[in-house]
Amino acid sequence: MSKKQKKEILSKTEPAVQVKALFLESPFRTFTARQIAGMFRRMDDESERLLDDTLQRLVESGFLTVSGESRYRLGRMEEALKEGVVVTLGQAVGYVKADGYDEDLVVTPENRMNALVGDRVGIVVLPKRRRGRLECVVEKIIERKTTRFVGTAKVSSGYTFVVPDNRHMPADFFVEPKDNLGAKTGDKVLVELIDWPSRNKNPNGRIVTVFGPAGENNAEMHAILAEYGLPGHFAPEVEAAANGIGDAIPAAERKKRRDFTGVPTFTIDPADAKDFDDALSIRKVREGVWEVGVHIADVTYYVREDSVLDREARERATSVYLVDRVVPMLPERLSNELCSLRPNEEKLCFSAVFELNEEGEVLQEWFGRTVIHSDRRFSYEEAQQIIETGIGDMHREIVTLNRLACVLRAARYKNGSIAFERDEVKFRLDENGKPLGVYFKEIKESNHLIEEFMLLANRKVAEFVGRKRGGRRKERTFVYRVHDKPNEQKFNDFCTFIAKFGYTMRAKTDRAIAREMNKLLAKIKGRKEENLFSVLALRSMAKAVYSTDNIGHYGLAFDYYTHFTSPIRRYPDMMVHRLLQHYLDGGASADKEFYEELCRHSSDREVRATEAERSSVKYKMVEFMMDKIGEEFDGYISGITEWGVYVELEQTKIEGMVSVRDMHDDHYAYDADNYRLIGMNKKRILTLGDPVSIRVLRCDLQRKQIDYELTAHTDLSSGKRSRFETVKNKEVKVGKKGNIVTEKPSGRRKRR
DSSP: OOTTSOOBOOOSSOHHHHHHHHHHHSTTOOEEHHHHHTTBSSOOHHHHHHHHHHHHHHHHHTSEEEOTTOEEEESOHHHHEEEEEEEEEOSSOEEEEETTOSSOEEEOGGGSTTOOTTOEEEEEEEEEEETTEEEEEEEEEEEOSOSEEEEEEEEETTEEEEEESOTTOOSOEEEOGGGOTTOOTTEEEEEEEEEOOTTOSSOEEEEEEEEEETTOHHHHHHHHHHHTTOOSSOOHHHHHHHHTSOSOOOHHHHHTSEEOTTSOEEEEEOTTOOOOOEEEEEEEEETTEEEEEEEEEOHHHHSOTTSHHHHHHHHHOBOEEOSSOEEOSSOHIIIIIISSOOTTSEEEEEEEEEEEETTOOEEEEEEEEEEEEOOEEEEHHHHHHHHHHSOSTTHHHHHHHHHHHHHHHHHHHHTTOOOOOOOEEEEEEOTTSOEEEEEEEOOOHHHHHHHHHHHHHHHHHHHHHHSOOTTOOSOOOOOEEEBOOOOHHHHHHHHHHHHTTTOOOOOOSHHHHHHHHHHHHHHTTTSTTHHHHHHHHHHHSOOOEEESSOOOBTTTTBSSOOOOSOTTTBHHHHHHHHHHHHHHTTOOOOOHHHHHHHHHHHHHHHHHHHHHHHHHHHHHHHHHHGGGTTOEEEEEEEEEETTEEEEEETTTOOEEEEEGGGOTTSOEEEEGGGTEEEETTTOOEEETTOEEEEEEEEEETTTTEEEEEEEEEEOTTTOOEEEOOOOSSEEEEEOTTSOEEEEEEOSOOOOO
């Protein structure tokens, strides 16, 4: 029993439960009978006899052992210690997801043993409840999720403290002078956890990288990569291996390949792209039938399995796209030169070639290695202009491919593919990486043209390998991109939420849900709730991952799907190329366990890359808003939690939080079932999707957080708009980093 807990009276009916709790809470300690008795209050003679009997029974059962000095300790430690992962840590309580338990267990601050979010821990489960859940004690840290943290150095009197950016790290690191690595106050650094004795307030650390002054663009971007365990540069031996590859295509290699150099071929990519990993070719076979080639850079010709380059690509698993830069999976010699399908150069490809009729039906298909010659490089904007006007280079080819793509797209939606589209925020940056403006990436027909033929190639490659045909009964190991059906509870919650806006989804089967979802997305197109509904609908869906077990792709409504079309930037595509060629050569099924492990690694790296990309966007959002503190903007409520509401601005989609502590007009209670906050006195109700006006209150670059203050609110059910009361006579001092550092009433109070 911890010192902070009140002493209990020994129960006459269940004394064993109370005594067990004492030992489970401190499983490695020993106690005398007198110490145990001292943990209870009002111990009379009868209670002492009851305690002695209870201890004796627990010893006989093996739960306790007793030494010659009459000291009791827990007997079956291996039964008491369970494993779990720390999922959240709050000031009051945290939660541990324990193996074998359906609900998360509560852990209090004094029982955490300095465990952090994501750590795998050994716990003792207590036979008591707190907040309606079982409570546990962390007794052992089995594995730290991470031992490296990004933060800002503060140097004083030769000693250094590192203030971590990660909000899940509750303490600053103490760094001795010998481990400082020359860091100065204000430097962004990477610190490694050395140890953290349970009696110490601060963990001990050593600085392993100094990125540069906090707030400097390059330092911040490299810090984001380090925060997610992503590399920022290639080792010299990797660069040397890439630079050692020659340009020439051997004549013997050309002879092995199907020649497409005389077929009209082009690429369509973003205007600023440097790596072109896919090209399209088209020629007429006969009236109403077209041969369309989807040509993908043959990366695996240059990157041989288990070579230095392959091991590096496998470890990275994906390119990372930060706001201002690409961190490639492969060195520039490969990604931007040898494997990039640049115009007017012969290039080696792995191709999927289809004969299509005007109805989009695939009459014939062929997969294999090719050599191509791209005639033209188009940007999406250039291709779009040709689609709209019918004028320009290769206009016949582009217009024909667009017509076929529209047919394929329509058929895909009819079959149940879901039409998710969400505005993608982009920044206009100056030469130092400072954001000057915000804009949104537009998705037009030229984007859909490329998308449809990439989807066709990915689907048909997966079908070719995965579908049993020609008497073949055994499944062949392959790398699929899979997407499970929606989580039933999350989907029901989504339906309940949209019903508040007058929308309904009456669907039971998977295909019907997809059709209803498309109807909803079409209905809300251009409306204020479009962005919010799209986000919430996506949250109700499962996450797509890589796997050797094919369950299909729910969102695309494909029974078979893989990633074949981007081997320059995704390692799974390289695995698919190798497996496809292996089966084209008549090879036996590959090692499933080996590829499944690579699938798990690739899925994990993809998540990390996505989180890093989002982090860089958040950083630029905060940086963009720093000179707008005190200004008002319109937006809508995009999220609600017990600690406040999230607001997304109408014009820029920049999200910030309105903390409950900054809502001075009332006391608010969280209604989790209905996604809303309710004012206890004035009964104002704040609901997801409500239009609001906010004032920018704080911007914290280090935490990548923006705080807003509500100034006005519109109740969607009544249409009534009302102003919020704010703190009057508030003197605000803005710090160098844009955050409010002091808030106090100005002037003196009147004497009563």
